[in-house]
Amino acid sequence: MPYTKSPRPYKHEYEMQKKRGELPDRMERQRARRALDAKGIDRTGKDVSHKKMLSKGGTNSDGYRLEAPSKNRSRNGKKPA
Secondary structure: OOOOOOOOOHHHHHHHHHHHOOOHHHHHHHHHHHHHHHOOOOOOOOEEEEOOOHHHOOOHHHOEEEEOHHHHHOOOOOOOO
């Protein structure tokens, strides 16, 4: 992972997404991160994931949750063995 020794620059990534005109869906997760930060929730070492996976019919409006990276990134639309 590229950000192992320093925090991920989410604000910079957000500005670059806006400049590139990326889809609003992608920026929605960034808004969720900022909302968690505003509430004072510590996201250190955690990923923001969809409550219902997009591959299972979820949408961005369904909401987000914090999960361990190993759990969030191991999903591929199937239940873990």
